[in-house]
Amino acid sequence: MKHWQLSGSTALVLLLTAPAALAVTPEEVWDNWQKLVAASGELTAGATQRNGDTLEVTGLTFTAKNVEEGTTFSTTLDRLAFRDRGDGSVEITLPETYPFTVTGAEADAPASFTVKTVGTGLSIVASGTAEATNYDYAATEYAVTADSFKTADGKAIDLVVKAAMKELAAKYAVTPGAAGTAIESSGSVASTVVDVVAKDAEKGTDVTASVTVGASTGTSKAVLVDQALMANMSNALKAGFMVDGGSTVGPVTIKVNATEAGKPTAFDATLGGANFKVALDSQRVDYGFGMTDVAASLSSPDVPVPDASAAFGELAFGVKLPVAMTDTPQDFTALFKLADLTAADGLWALFDPGAQLKRDPATLILDLKGQGRWTADIMDPAVQEQAAPPLELASLDLSEVLFKALGGEINATGGLTFDNTDLATYGGVPAPTGKIVANLKGINALIDTAVSMGLVPEDEVMGIRMGLAMFAKPGAGPDELVSEIEFKDKHLFVNGQQLQ
Numbered sequence: 320m321k322h323w324q325l326s327g328s329t330a331l332v333l334l335l336t337a338p339a340a341l342a343v344t345p346e347e348v349w350d351n352w353q354k355l356v357a358a359s360g361e362l363t364a365g366a367t368q369r370n371g372d373t374l375e376v377t378g379l380t381f382t383a384k385n386v387e388e389g390t391t392f393s394t395t396l397d398r399l400a401f402r403d404r405g406d407g408s409v410e411i412t413l414p415e416t417y418p419f420t421v422t423g424a425e426a427d428a429p430a431s432f433t434v435k436t437v438g439t440g441l442s443i444v445a446s447g448t449a450e451a452t453n454y455d456y457a458a459t460e461y462a463v464t465a466d467s468f469k470t471a472d473g474k475a476i477d478l479v480v481k482a483a484m485k486e487l488a489a490k491y492a493v494t495p496g497a498a499g500t501a502i503e504s505s506g507s508v509a510s511t512v513v514d515v516v517a518k519d520a521e522k523g524t525d526v527t528a529s530v531t532v533g534a535s536t537g538t539s540k541a542v543l544v545d546q547a548l549m550a551n552m553s554n555a556l557k558a559g560f561m562v563d564g565g566s567t568v569g570p571v572t573i574k575v576n577a578t579e580a581g582k583p584t585a586f587d588a589t590l591g592g593a594n595f596k597v598a599l600d601s602q603r604v605d606y607g608f609g610m611t612d613v614a615a616s617l618s619s620p621d622v623p624v625p626d627a628s629a630a631f632g633e634l635a636f637g638v639k640l641p642v643a644m645t646d647t648p649q650d651f652t653a654l655f656k657l658a659d660l661t662a663a664d665g666l667w668a669l670f671d672p673g674a675q676l677k678r679d680p681a682t683l684i685l686d687l688k689g690q691g692r693w694t695a696d697i698m699d700p701a702v703q704e705q706a707a708p709p710l711e712l713a714s715l716d717l718s719e720v721l722f723k724a725l726g727g728e729i730n731a732t733g734g735l736t737f738d739n740t741d742l743a744t745y746g747g748v749p750a751p752t753g754k755i756v757a758n759l760k761g762i763n764a765l766i767d768t769a770v771s772m773g774l775v776p777e778d779e780v781m782g783i784r785m786g787l788a789m790f791a792k793p794g795a796g797p798d799e800l801v802s803e804i805e806f807k808d809k810h811l812f813v814n815g816q817q818l819q
Contacts, residue, residue: 345374345401347449348409355493355500359383359546360392372403391422408446422471429478430471437462449495456489456506477518484511498559499544507536510569526577533569533592540564553698556601556642565596584619599642607637607654616663624665632659632680641691642698648690648713655685675768677726686719689734711739717755727765731757735806744809751806759791759800790814 349367356362365378376399383392400412416435440459447453462483468476489506511532518525541562548555571590576583591612598605616628635656641649659680667678695702695709702709716734723729733755741750766783769775775783791800792814805812811819 345369345372345403345409348401348411348445349374349376351449351452351493351495354495355543356381357546359543372405374401375399376401393420393422394418404444408444411443411445413443418467419465428470429468429476431467431469432465433467435464435466452493454491454493456487456491458484458487460485461487477520479516480513481515482511482513485509496542499542501540501542503540505536505538507534508532509534511535522579523581524577524579526575528573528575531572533571535566535568537566538564551698551700553696553700556599556698559601561598561600563598563600566594568593568595582620584617584621586615586617588613588615602641602643603639604642605637605639607635609633609635609637624663624669626663626665628663629666630659630661631657633657641693644693644696646692648692648711650688650690652688653685654687655683658682658684671772673772675772679723679726681724682721683723684719684721686717687715688718689713689715712737712749713739725765726768727759727761729757729759729762731755733804741809750809754803754805757791757802757804758794759787759802760794760796761798762787762800763798 346369353362360381360383363380364376366376368375368377377397379396379399381394381396384390385392394417396414396417398414402410402412404410413436415437416433418431418433420431422430438458438461440457441461442457443454445452445454460483463481465480466478468478470476486509487506489504492501492503494501511530513528513530513532515526515528517527539562541564542559544555544558544560548558548560552560568590569592571588571593573586573588573590575586577586578584589612590610593608593610595608596605597607611633612630613634614628614630616626618625618627633656635654637652637654639650639652641651659682661678661680664674664678667674667676690713692711692713693709694711695705697703697709714734714736717732720731721729733753735751735753735755737749737751739749742748744750763784766775766780770777770780787800790804790813791802793799794801801814803812803814810817
């Protein structure tokens, strides 16, 4: 399990857009900002000078290290200004340009680049006290350009990335505390456009890409602790580190055009919407994402069909798990869903030119819940190195298990409980008790089609049908089968017949 770690890029965002514990005076603003950034990296300033109602900070450098990847991230800002607005609030002014440098990267990877920002109607205002600070961020448009990319050995990379966001609005609340600095935020963007242009004369490649994103919103809560604790997530969580956030994204359009060795390639995709959530604290982890109405197409001389397109109605993934080691079982859930997957006839024709297979939309759903407990601290790096997770499973319920494709359908329901004191009955697996019922539709027709296409040899069909007969019985309708698997009194029964 990969450590959760506050990266240099996260620290930079906090540095540039979320000054911490901003207070009534510019000096308090600057002082508390330094304290927040110290939890993420190292911040130094060449000089500070008060000019009237404004505190100017010059020669500012921020450095953060990623121990796992062996890289160092740094940026330099020529000037920051903190202006006392005379009403108990402070206005912050950032420079338009600042360079980023990454060291320790691979020789041919981007190691340095320059970022230029232009904020139209940009306003960053902090208010409140040193103990509890609120600030508002707004802009009618905020544009970012990244260019002047170079590799670690100084070779120029012909790459330009531009992003423009319209109607930005964000609110932050920053509260230092004994456990760490608490940050609560919410924000929205009316639209975002990202354009990328990349060229490589030596390889003869030319790539242009454009991504358009509709209205987006996000909320987050976090408690940041000392950066030294983040190398061991177990220690960080015990110290109070937590994060809880989510976001939604409106319609997305992606267009990519590339030329390599004179051969053009085009990729287009659309997305109806997406969402993301993540929560982690000393007791639980809750992670999930989803997207709807996704369609994509690819055209290239290397693609053997003129229409290489596919689409699906929904993709969702989510897990809710306990994190803490406990004496009693705790609830968990897990979900994977891919609904209404379709492909163009040209792709089907690659393996089914006669259109013998049914091309109905395919769906796969795995929706599980249950109870279990960790017998060791799973956030401890030493425990993560173990071959098997220290999990004691108490129960597992199939809320929904469904697979539909090629005219066939399998669905299953039921649940099991597990006796973790009995590892002998089933060869090292905790003895289960309970029943699972599976329903199969269209399986025999699918087998017949596979045989006629030559996908399954005739001499193997008899064995397949005998296997189905052993574990399934006729269902309510034509070409329907039912399989009832029951664990009872340390025995295994299939459709009422004892197998163990």
